[in-house]
Amino acid sequence: MYKSFRSVSGMAARASKLARQPIQQQQQKRFLNIHEYLSVDVMRKYGINAPKGAVAKSPEEAFEVAKRLGHFSNGYKGGVKTFSTPEEAQYLAEKMIGHNLITKQTGAEGKPCNAVYICERKYARREYYFAILMDRQSAGPVLVASSEGGMDIETVAKENPDAIVKLPVDIKKGLAFEDAKELAKKIGISNVAQEDAAHTFMNLYKLFTERDATQVEINPLSETNDHQVLCMDAKLNFDDNAEFRQKEVFELRDFTQEDAREIAAAKYNLNYIGLDGSIGCLVNGAGLAMATMDIIQLHGGKPANFLDVGGGATPEAVKAAFEIITSDPHVSSAFVNIFGGIMRCDVIAEGIIAAAKELDLNIPLVVRLKGTKVDEAKKLIAESGLRIFAVDDLDTAASKAVNFSSIVTDARKAGIKVQFS
Structure with missing residues (x-):
């Protein structure tokens, strides 16, 4: 079983670019952006499956987390580091914690990396894209999904727009199971996993509405070799205007990542x-x-x-x-x-x-x-x-x-x- 190693600051800074497509003008602009590992914790409370993982705030903690998760595989892929031993986890943490991570999203000065997220890596049979956004055109939430996950969604929108499926939801009626299952079918999830995917979509929609989210983005959403549906990462944003009734969520705010x-x-x-x-x-x-x-x-x-x-x-x-x-x-x-x-x-x-x-x-x-x-x-x-x-x-x-x-x-x-x- 593979394990992966991610900079927390980098995940917090990476915003969804799908909003630059026609949905952009409908998406709310005021939002709280929380770390990915915290987003995963919020999702688990809604019965949503994600790979096991834990946060380390020092190289020594990274070593201990790596030991608990078991065996590792070596290699690199994008901004995610994969490795084979707890010692390598400790070494990578030393190189990242306490330094600024610089990406296109953070700007030239970067964002401080105060912790790393270490999680297991599952073998994906196929990867998908899934998001929920507010859409003024349809006067409510819209589900956005694609058979081409694990990559830049705006690139998909530009090069293969037919691969993106949008499903507006009547906020008064909510998301029906049949509609969620049909969406899973349209993006190519296998027959045996479509019900699992539909339940995942419905749970994500419940999180979106109950937590006053402005965006829920999962990229990639994976179907594993044994047909489990897993959220391999998480990008959650919440409406600042709802802070008064979302105290639990807003306590997760990390001021070190903000100006x-x-x-x-x-x-x-x-x-x-x-x-x-x-x-x-x-x-x-x-x-x-x-x-x-x-x-x-x-x-x-x-x-x-x-x-x-x-x-x-x-x-x-x-x-x-x-x-x-x-x-x-x-x-x-x-x-x-x-x-x-x-x-x-x-x-x-x-x-x-x-x-x-x-x-x-x-x-x-x-x-x-x-x-x-x-x-x-x-x-x-x-x-x-x-x-x-x-x-x-x-x-x-x-x-x-x-x-x-x-x-x-x-x-x-x-x-x-x-x-x-």
Whole structure:
């Protein structure tokens, strides 16, 4: 019996790319992503079969887990390491634990690998793809399955779209056994295993609805040589809005795999998206955020992030937003672009002034405010005595933010300290 060895951080980072097919625009965007080994634990509670395995957080634990699982086989396949002895498991764990795993999904900096997942490897007679997603077009969940599992599903969709079968489900009626069995038949599961596959699909659907999942992805779903249906891996995402009723699931969240700035922003109900530029952007609303980034780039700059304060931010939240923006050492200027509707400009101004005073901001700050209570906001800024560059025109404000960023960046390279406050 083969055993395999996987980096936990890599499995947590690998997201389903099937959503880039026509279903993409219907899939929810807010989700909790948990490690694969934790996803397997959740599935087992629903009677879903998966290979035996355990997590090791040190090379020594990897050795002990490997011994408990029995015999191993040598070799490599993709991101999964296979090996023949517990000593090899220990050696591989030493190379992985404590280091960053870098993949296409993690970005250049990678994600920290704090543990490895060691599991048995079953002989697969055939491999399939299975997923459940939310589909707005059919106003409910959709099951997506394919006879071509264990590979990039978007490659299958591109090269052989007929191999992908979709089954919309009426969320009021649920998934019927007959429909689940017919789906198993369509993707080529053998006659003797179709009932087992149907029960697996139904259990996965039950997990999907009861746990407020936004995605359940199994790739591959395998039929073994003795016709067992096994989920060989697991990718589960859960709706952030359901946290209040899914406490057990959300306790599985691993903050080490997330951007610390995004975590800090969430505490104040702010939305933070990190980018790779040098201009920190504080905005309200996704549309204005996109326009702000576009005009910065039009003037030759690059946004370092955008931080959306939404419509209900307090001065304390705005101050926290500046702390998050300026925590990025690459930020060399900050651009505040607010259209006051529900969000009042004077509240933003109060937060900006508090941040400039308490955080001792040493980068140039360009502020452009329009809308509700804008006159009061301008008065607060003017009377603050702080070096805040208030500009009414968006084009001019963006140009200043870019120019200031260039000055500070050049000064830093030359070892010159520039003071703007």
